[in-house]
Amino acid sequence: MDVATEAAELVEALVTMALGTVGWLLRHPATLLVGVVAGVWAYAWGWVSLAIFAGCVLAGGIAWRVLHPVSFEFRVWRHIRAGVLRMWVYELRWPRWARASHLVLFDSDFPEPMIPPIRKVISGPWWDEMHVRMLPGQRQRDYDLAAESLANSRKVERCSVREVSPGVISLGFLRRDPLAKPVALPEITDVNGEDMPLDAVTIGESEHGAPWRVPLLGSHLLGAGMSGSGKGSLLWGIVRQVAPAIQTGRVRLSMIDPKGGMEAEPGKPLYHRYARDDADDILELLTSLVESMTIRKRDLRGVARKLTPTAEMPFELLIIDELAAITKYLGDRKKEAEATRLLGLLLTQGRAPGFAVDAFVQEPTKDVVPMRGLFPYRVALRLDSASQADMILGEGSWQAGAWADRIKRSAPGTAYVVEDGFKEPLRVRAGYTDDPEINRVAREFAAPVNRGDDGT
Numbered sequence: 001m002d003v004a005t006e007a008a009e010l011v012e013a014l015v016t017m018a019l020g021t022v023g024w025l026l027r028h029p030a031t032l033l034v035g036v037v038a039g040v041w042a043y044a045w046g047w048v049s050l051a052i053f054a055g056c057v058l059a060g061g062i063a064w065r066v067l068h069p070v071s072f073e074f075r076v077w078r079h080i081r082a083g084v085l086r087m088w089v090y091e092l093r094w095p096r097w098a099r100a101s102h103l104v105l106f107d108s109d110f111p112e113p114m115i116p117p118i119r120k121v122i123s124g125p126w127w128d129e130m131h132v133r134m135l136p137g138q139r140q141r142d143y144d145l146a147a148e149s150l151a152n153s154r155k156v157e158r159c160s161v162r163e164v165s166p167g168v169i170s171l172g173f174l175r176r177d178p179l180a181k182p183v184a185l186p187e188i189t190d191v192n193g194e195d196m197p198l199d200a201v202t203i204g205e206s207e208h209g210a211p212w213r214v215p216l217l218g219s220h221l222l223g224a225g226m227s228g229s230g231k232g233s234l235l236w237g238i239v240r241q242v243a244p245a246i247q248t249g250r251v252r253l254s255m256i257d258p259k260g261g262m263e264a265e266p267g268k269p270l271y272h273r274y275a276r277d278d279a280d281d282i283l284e285l286l287t288s289l290v291e292s293m294t295i296r297k298r299d300l301r302g303v304a305r306k307l308t309p310t311a312e313m314p315f316e317l318l319i320i321d322e323l324a325a326i327t328k329y330l331g332d333r334k335k336e337a338e339a340t341r342l343l344g345l346l347l348t349q350g351r352a353p354g355f356a357v358d359a360f361v362q363e364p365t366k367d368v369v370p371m372r373g374l375f376p377y378r379v380a381l382r383l384d385s386a387s388q389a390d391m392i393l394g395e396g397s398w399q400a401g402a403w404a405d406r407i408k409r410s411a412p413g414t415a416y417v418v419e420d421g422f423k424e425p426l427r428v429r430a431g432y433t434d435d436p437e438i439n440r441v442a443r444e445f446a447a448p449v450n451r452g453d454d455g456t
Helices: 003-027 029-045 047-067 069-100 140-154 231-248 265-270 279-300 333-349 386-393 435-444
Strands: 118-123 127-133 159-165 168-174 200-206 211-215 221-224 251-256 271-275 315-320 355-361 377-380 414-417 426-430
Touching: 047 069, 069 118, 069 127, 069 140, 140 159, 140 168, 200 231, 211 231, 211 426, 221 231, 221 386, 231 251, 231 265, 231 315, 231 355, 231 426, 231 435, 251 279, 265 271, 265 435, 271 279, 279 315, 279 333, 279 355, 333 355, 377 386, 386 414
Parallel strands: 221 355, 221 377, 251 271, 251 315, 315 355
Antiparallel strands: 118 127, 127 168, 159 168, 200 211, 200 426, 377 414, 414 426
16 A cells, blocks of 8 residues: 555544544534633633632532432433433444344445434433434334333333434433332322312322322223232222212212122222122122213213212212123123123213223233223233233233333332323332221221212
């Protein structure tokens, strides 16, 4: 190789390095600004004054962090952390992760493989979000399938995927898990039962550190989980939060516990209707609810399209502790068919007139829960297989990150839900309501003396 060729290659390498440095600085304007300001300061007033100023800023930041940690996290630290993680973690390792997860495209027209470019990095107390632009021909499903691989590459338990804008994907990495330890039992809503909102209640926390709010009025809930998965935490969490409205009569709670009352008996003072394992009692309760719903629809016809609960016309909440015992194991096929028919009427016609069904089951197969699709809000606690997660949350939920079969036995109350308007599953955990608390709530918020089923 002659001298001219070597010189040309050296110049090319230097130009490439210079352009790369300029591009890196433009992608990190905060670093560029700090460097420019520090250089100007040192040139104008010397390095000693710069060191003193930097020390004062550091001391002020430490004081702010100690005295007001929440505002410091929101205003300062999350931005610093995001910048550092982008420079020293994501930009350095993303090309390797993308190759290992088959998110890189190879095109004969380009000498180098095409890697989805990073748009920005956001860092919160629990999660990092990396926004990347999808390459031509890629779909969100490609990233859903790569989520498990990306989580392993980042050495975290969870990687969530969502599309934040056309062509831009957010990859969320769970850096710290707020659900690793049992969550605190939320306080009962500090509002008079006559005024408390009934659209949703808080029973735990989500994996983002936010309250987990479960819909009530205008919705039905199906919770599925193996024995010991924490269905009781979900059931009693809901009952506990609506207890003030039960006391005032704005909510009337009907309970079916086909296991003989072992789970539900302590809350008996809260119930307007109650059935245990007797098939006739269960059918009578369901029939009473359907008849009340028929009367309610007639009364609201031409008056309102959706119920506003009052003590005179309350919100009717039915909780079924084990749905399979009604739909499959009631002991009489005719009675099972009739119970399924009555439940179908409540599920298809009950939301507008203020009737809701919250049902829990261990085995979410089609023959056990034939009306699965009639429950708008579904919760997957610890399950036996990936296919069961799809049965509850919808096809493709497990691939999208609803790994209900991987929930640890030591984490009861942990579950996955898919909320309206969101494609990606959300991991949540309910607070645990122990027996003394159930007894206290039943004693302090007992339902008023039973009135007629029409609310009179």
